[in-house]
Amino acid sequence: VVWSRIQLGETRLESWVMSAEPASAEKAREIPEATVARLPLYLRALNTFVDQGTSGCSSDDLARATGVNSAKVRKDLSHLGSYGTRGVGYDVDYLQYQIARQIGVTADWPVAIVGIGHLGQALANYSGFRSRGFRVVALLDTDPIRHSQTIGLIATPPEAAQEVAEAMVAAGISSILNFAPVVIDVPEGINVRKVDLSLELQILAYHEQRKATPQGRTA
Amino acid sequence: VVWSRIQLGETRLESWVMSAEPASAEKAREIPEATVARLPLYLRALNTFVDQGTSGCSSDDLARATGVNSAKVRKDLSHLGSYGTRGVGYDVDYLQYQIARQIGVTADWPVAIVGIGHLGQALANYSGFRSRGFRVVALLDTDPIRHSQTIGLIATPPEAAQEVAEAMVAAGISSILNFAPVVIDVPEGINVRKVDLSLELQILAYHEQRKATPQGRTA
DNA sequence: TAGATTGTTAATCGATTAACAATC
DNA sequence: TAGATTGTTAATCGATTAACAATC
Numbered sequence: 248v249v250w251s252r253i254q255l256g257e258t259r260l261e262s263w264v265m266s267a268e269p270a271s272a273e274k275a276r277e278i279p280e281a282t283v284a285r286l287p288l289y290l291r292a293l294n295t296f297v298d299q300g301t302s303g304c305s306s307d308d309l310a311r312a313t314g315v316n317s318a319k320v321r322k323d324l325s326h327l328g329s330y331g332t333r334g335v336g337y338d339v340d341y342l343q344y345q346i347a348r349q350i351g352v353t354a355d356w357p358v359a360i361v362g363i364g365h366l367g368q369a370l371a372n373y374s375g376f377r378s379r380g381f382r383v384v385a386l387l388d389t390d391p392i393r394h395s396q397t398i399g400l401i402a403t404p405p406e407a408a409q410e411v412a413e414a415m416v417a418a419g420i421s422s423i424l425n426f427a428p429v430v431i432d433v434p435e436g437i438n439v440r441k442v443d444l445s446l447e448l449q450i451l452a453y454h455e456q457r458k459a460t461p462q463g464r465t466a
Numbered sequence: 467v468v469w470s471r472i473q474l475g476e477t478r479l480e481s482w483v484m485s486a487e488p489a490s491a492e493k494a495r496e497i498p499e500a501t502v503a504r505l506p507l508y509l510r511a512l513n514t515f516v517d518q519g520t521s522g523c524s525s526d527d528l529a530r531a532t533g534v535n536s537a538k539v540r541k542d543l544s545h546l547g548s549y550g551t552r553g554v555g556y557d558v559d560y561l562q563y564q565i566a567r568q569i570g571v572t573a574d575w576p577v578a579i580v581g582i583g584h585l586g587q588a589l590a591n592y593s594g595f596r597s598r599g600f601r602v603v604a605l606l607d608t609d610p611i612r613h614s615q616t617i618g619l620i621a622t623p624p625e626a627a628q629e630v631a632e633a634m635v636a637a638g639i640s641s642i643l644n645f646a647p648v649v650i651d652v653p654e655g656i657n658v659r660k661v662d663l664s665l666e667l668q669i670l671a672y673h674e675q676r677k678a679t680p681q682g683r684t685a
Numbered sequence: 686t687a688g689a690t691t692g693t694t695a696a697t698c699g700a701t702t703a704a705c706a707a708t709c
Numbered sequence: 710t711a712g713a714t715t716g717t718t719a720a721t722c723g724a725t726t727a728a729c730a731a732t733c
Contacts, residue, residue, distance in 0.1 A: 279723075279724075280723095281723080281724060281725090282724095283669055283672055284665070284669060286668075286672075287662070287664065287665045287668040287669070288649075288665075290668075291647060291648075305689085305690065305691090306690075306691075307690085312649065313649060314649045316725090316726080317690095318725075318726055318727070318728090319724090319725065319726075321690090321691065321692065321693090322692085322693085322724090322725080322726085324691090324692090325691085325692055325693075329691085329692065331690080331691050331692075332690085332691075332732090332733060333689085333690055333691040333692075333731065333732040333733050334688080334689050334690050334691070334731095334732060334733035335689080335690070335691080335732095335733060336689090336690065336691080337691090349672070350668050350671060350672050350675075351671045351672055351674065351675030351676075352668060352671055354671075354675075356667070356671050356674070358667065364588075364591075365587060365588035365591040365592070366588045366592060368584060368588065369583075369584035369585045369587065369588035369589075370588075370663070372583075372584040373584070373585060373663060375647050375663060375664050376663070376664055376667065379664040379667070379668065380668075380671070381664065381667050381671075398667060398670050398671070398674065400667075421674065421677065422670040422671075422673065422674045423670075424666050424667060424670060428510060428594050429510075430507075430531065430532060430533045436677075438670055438673045438674065438677075440666045440669060440670055442661060442663070442666055443506070444589070444592060444594060444595070444661070445506065445594050445595055445598040445600065446503070446506045446507075447643050447659045447661055448575070448577065448595065448598070448600050448617060448619075448643060449505075449506040449509075449569050449571060449598065449599075450502060450503060450506070450659060451617050451641040451642075451643060451657055451659055452569060452570045452571055452573075452575050452599070452600075452617070452641075453502055453505075453568070453569050453570055454641065454657045455570065455575070455617065455640065455641045455657065456569075456570030456573075457570075458640065458655075458657075498699075498700075499699095500699080500700060500701090501700095524713085524714065524715090525714075525715075526714085535701090535702080536714095537701075537702055537703065537704090538700090538701065538702080540714090540715065540716065540717090541700090541701080541702085541716085541717085543715090543716090544715085544716055544717075548715085548716070550714080550715050550716080551708090551709060551714085551715075552707065552708045552709050552713085552714055552715040552716075553707095553708060553709035553712075553713050553714050553715070554708095554709060554713080554714070554715080555713090555714065555715080556715090688733105689732100689733085690731105690732090690733085691730105691731080691732080691733090692729105692730095692731080692732100693728100693729090693730085693731095694727100694728085694729085694730095695726100695727095695728090696725100696726085696727085696728100697724100697725080697726075697727095698723105698724080698725070698726085699722105699723090699724080699725090700721100700722080700723080700724090701720100701721080701722070701723090702719100702720085702721075702722090703718100703719095703720085703721095704717100704718085704719090704720100705716105705717090705718085706715105706716095706717085706718095707714105707715080707716080707717095708713100708714090708715080708716100709712105709713085709714085709715090
């Protein structure tokens with residue numbers, strides 16, 4: 248991929264700092280969930296481009312770096328606005344900023360982890376969070392600290408998860424990432440996502456099994 | 467939920483052991499990926515029903531236990547075959563067996579973890595794997611052991627992930643679960659899934675941000 | 686100008702959902 | 710028989726994809 252004719256003067260730099268306001272004011276764009284889930288992938292790719300000193304990239308570059316096909320990349324990015332240049336591509340810094348802004352990771356999000364077992368401690372030490380805008384402010388055995396706009400992370404055994412979730416909600420936490428393999432019940436307006444470590448292995452096992460005995464498990 | 471009229475004699479028990487063979491021989495059913503991803507949820511719910519001594523359940527019971535609506539539950543289960551009874555519901559043991567068989571977790575899957583940092587150690591100690599049919603047979607710093615039909619789990623820093631993936635493939639591993647936040651390149655036929663611990667937080671942050679400033683981040 | 690690449694359109698595909706006949 | 714619940718159908722919805730006009 249040849250990418251050399253991009254000339255980024257101060258003019259351009261200023262212009263995108265200025266354009267940030269109108270873009271968010273235009274309308275509260277509804278970004279499809281499938282797209283939202285891929286934005287972090289693009290952001291990660293853009294970060295590596297920045298590290299490599301690459302100033303521009305095409306949808307095809309992003310496609311190869313993320314494993315998402317280029318048509319989907321362009322469609323996804325079009326939901327954010329028209330931040331590319333036809334015949335040229337995307338400015339890495341500019342697109343990085345726009346995606347980070349959309350996701351909301353230009354800010355620093357406090358994270359409270361409940362559960363001090365192996366997993367909780369590993370998550371507390373996980374360097375990937377910090378570099379992506381999440382700061383672990385608490386690692387607790389039971390009660391979440393009171394702090395609004397904190398994301399709560401449940402790393403307890405499944406038996407304790409519901410109770411912990413309720414304590415988190417009571418403490419003013421409205422976003423919860425649940426690592427306990429159990430469905431938790433929360434009031435309306437509380438956003439819950441889950442990471443099921445076994446689930447992914449089970450999906451792999453399903454496909455592995457199909458490979459081993461293509462006609463189904465008859466052995 | 468009243469569930470008491472189910473009478474499960476030996477006749478019934480024998481009949482489903484017998485019916486297992488024809489079911490898998492009939493045809494190699496194509497189960498939609500979205501359904502495959504939910505089967506572990508149903509299995510988990512059925513396990514808790516068994517623990518509670520519940521012998522039967524309806525699609526609505528499964529819906530409440532998994533957070534998936536009942537129409538979807540029935541549609542999903544219909545891809546496996548007709549294992550329910552109209553007007554009655556599903557036999558918990560029977561359905562548990564059928565789903566476990568479909569996923570392939572009636573067998574015991576060996577798992578090799580590469581990366582002995584906090585995350586690798588936490589995953590090695592994670593009790594949820596064992597109880598769901600996955601046995602950690604190796605926790606290694608660099609090279610995966612040679613063992614076919616092993617699922618490899620990458621818990622290294624992102625820089626090492628590609629190299630580890632290649633070593634795994636060379637060692638005969640054809641299913642990989644990647645915890646490193648980087649896209650890995652593997653040959654055709656190798657099944658890769660990924661768990662991105664930051665990605666879920668980023669999706670939460672997106673929605674959290676929308677709550678905080680509904681019109682977009684203009685502050 | 687010629688070549689490259691975006692942003693958008695329209696077609697296709699797959700997943701979700703509601704409704705209900707079948708049937709216990 | 711009356712009540713309950715499945716399994717399936719058909720409608721709807723949302724996501725993916727290919728193609729290409731717009732445009733640098």
